[in-house]
Amino acid sequence: MRRYNTYSICLIFMLSISVFIIGTQYIDNIIYLTSTERWKSIKVIIKVEDGDDSYVQEIPIKFYHTVNYSATNKEDIHTITNENQSQDLTVTNNASTLTHKQTHLATDLENILDKARSDIRRQLSNYNLSYSGAHTLEDLVMESEGSPIRTLVISSWRSGSTFLGDLVNSIPSNYYHYEPLLMYGTKQIRSPNDATEALSIVKRMFKCNFEGLDEYFEFESKDLSLFSHSTRLWDYCKDDKTNDLCFNAQFISRMCKLFPFQSMKLVRLRLRLVDEILNDKELNVKVILLMRDPRGLMQSRRHRRFCELSSDCWEPSLVCADMVSDYVAARSIMQRYPGRLLVIRFEDLALKPDVTTQQILDFMRVDGRKAFDEFLKSHTNMEVAGVHSTFKVTRNIPLKWKYTLDYNYVADLQIACKEAMRLWGYKMAYNETHMMSNEFNPVEDYSISK
Incomplete structure (x- = not known):
């Protein structure tokens, strides 16, 4: 005759209690999982002793799932029901039936x-x-x-x-x-x-x-x-x-x-x-x-x-x-x-x-x-560190490239962008001295021709 060792019985008992607690923690006896892959992979494995032989066996537990559209989790939340649960734990998945917790959330x-x-x-x-x-x-x-x-x-x-x-x-x-x-x-x-x-x-x-x-x-x-x-x-x-x-x-x-x-x-x-x-x-x-x-x-x-x-x-x-x-x-x-x-x-x-x-x-x-x-007033008169910070002394930003970029790089860039600069009203810098000169204003008027 097959017998289950004490360890296995305890394990089953603890697993049952855990499942029950998880269910009641959220909505009565409903268990929530945030991914269909997770509930599909659930297995319960126990150790079985049969005379001198011992082996592991999977307990057949079948889950049904429905999507709970009133849920508030980040992903679609799936409600799962175990066929092996007693009648007292059977859950009716009725979207129109609100539990106390759902009512409170609403x-x-x-x-x-x-x-x-x-x-x-x-x-x-x-x-x-x-x-x-x-x-x-x-x-x-x-x-x-x-x-x-x-x-x-x-x-x-x-x-x-x-x-x-x-x-x-x-x-x-x-x-x-x-x-x-x-x-x-x-x-x-x-x-x-x-x-x-x-x-x-x-x-x-x-x-x-x-x-x-x-x-x-x-x-x-x-x-x-x-x-x-x-x-x-x-x-x-x-x-x-x-x-x-x-x-x-x-x-x-x-x-x-x-x-x-x-x-x-x-x-x-x-x-x-x-x-x-x-x-x-x-x-x-x-x-x-x-x-x-x-x-x-x-x-x-x-x-x-x-x-x-x-x-x-x-x-x-x-x-x-x-x-x-x-x-x-x-x-x-x-x-x-x-x-x-x-x-x-x-x-x-x-x-x-x-x-x-x-x-x-x-x-x-x-x-x-x-x-x-x-x-x-609050964003343009002080600096706050950070790549995406919008707290800047904005008057210092538009022409910063004049004093930080190498002119050889600027020259190559201007060749590639000649047409774009002409259309949008940006003047060329002719050499390094010209580029860094305080008299050189690279921004001029432009118009969008109709």
């Missing part, structure tokens, strides 16, 4: 959303809604069938886009979609075929639909600091010890729909590919194209580890070909979508901040002068 989420609504109204108590073409706040809020002011910033790496993105985000009650295409790596999306998925992500986020963006959430989960740029969302989920709220598509979708202003920054998608976004009348997106002198651009990219690994980042011919392409695309968009594109240069933003920021506000139709002034 209440917490509603309280958070209510607080966000109150905060938005308080922040905009003195806001001039008519400046944005609205009579009431509800006219700009998706939750109440309104249409928010949406702004898309397009640029490239080390062009000052983080500074501009944070500047726009300083507008009260603005929801910031920070670099949703980060998961594409150091790559420029230049062809329509490559842009299909990227454009879908952009459009869905601008419509506050985060369902199904598993790859996006997976990437963001590796570095929570990425969420901190989206300050309004981060304000409500940063204290969540499990970090579940930041990855809850349903919660983020609802939160996003509360805000009257939305902005997004992209450095991986070229301007000529945004027609699909501009054609979407529901979105009514306005685009800001940010350009920078290729010499300042390359000076800032040098010795950046992320840039050294991609020719899209360090190869002057590719960089300046994109600048020429952006010029052509800007000219075309201005003809076909009047009033939907604003082009600014980083040098103008840094050296003439008051004039340039007012152009941005007028273009966006946003009453944000006070917010912009406070941002500029």
Whole structure:
């Protein structure tokens, strides 16, 4: 007769208790796993003694799983039920049946959303809604069938886009979609075929639909600091010890729909590919194209580890070909979508901040002068270390390349970028003396011919 040794019995008993505790810890007797691969690989192995023989044997445990769409974990959470459980532990997977814990969570989420609504109204108590073409706040809020002011910033790496993105985000009650295409790596999306998925992500986020963006959430989960740029969302989920709220598509979708202003920054998608976004009348997106002198651009990219690994980042011919392409695309968009594109240069933003920021506000139709002034005062008069820091003495940045780059490198760069520099109003340096001279101003006026 077969007998189970004492060790095996204890092991089974401990395993049963553990499973029961795990189940009751979350929702009554439901066990949650964050990956289908994990539940498929579950096995229970015991040691069996049969007379003088002993061997290991797998106990047959079969699991069924269903997706719990009301869950708050980072990935789809699968509910599993063991056929071998007693009748008392059988779980009915009914999405309409809320347990006490689910009810408590739902209440917490509603309280958070209510607080966000109150905060938005308080922040905009003195806001001039008519400046944005609205009579009431509800006219700009998706939750109440309104249409928010949406702004898309397009640029490239080390062009000052983080500074501009944070500047726009300083507008009260603005929801910031920070670099949703980060998961594409150091790559420029230049062809329509490559842009299909990227454009879908952009459009869905601008419509506050985060369902199904598993790859996006997976990437963001590796570095929570990425969420901190989206300050309004981060304000409500940063204290969540499990970090579940930041990855809850349903919660983020609802939160996003509360805000009257939305902005997004992209450095991986070229301007000529945004027609699909501009054609979407529901979105009514306005685009800001940010350009920078290729010499300042390359000076800032040098010795950046992320840039050294991609020719899209360090190869002057590719960089300046994109600048020429952006010029052509800007000219075309201005003809076909009047009033939907604003082009600014980083040098103008840094050296003439008051004039340039007012152009941005007028273009966006946003009453944000006070917010912009406070941002500029706090971010442009002090240095804070960090590659992505936006606390800079900005007046010192645009011409830094003149005094740090070797002229031989500049000369080669200017040859590769001759056409791009001509179109965007950047003057050539003829020799090292000329380049480093205080009288040499490399920035001149330009126009985008229609």
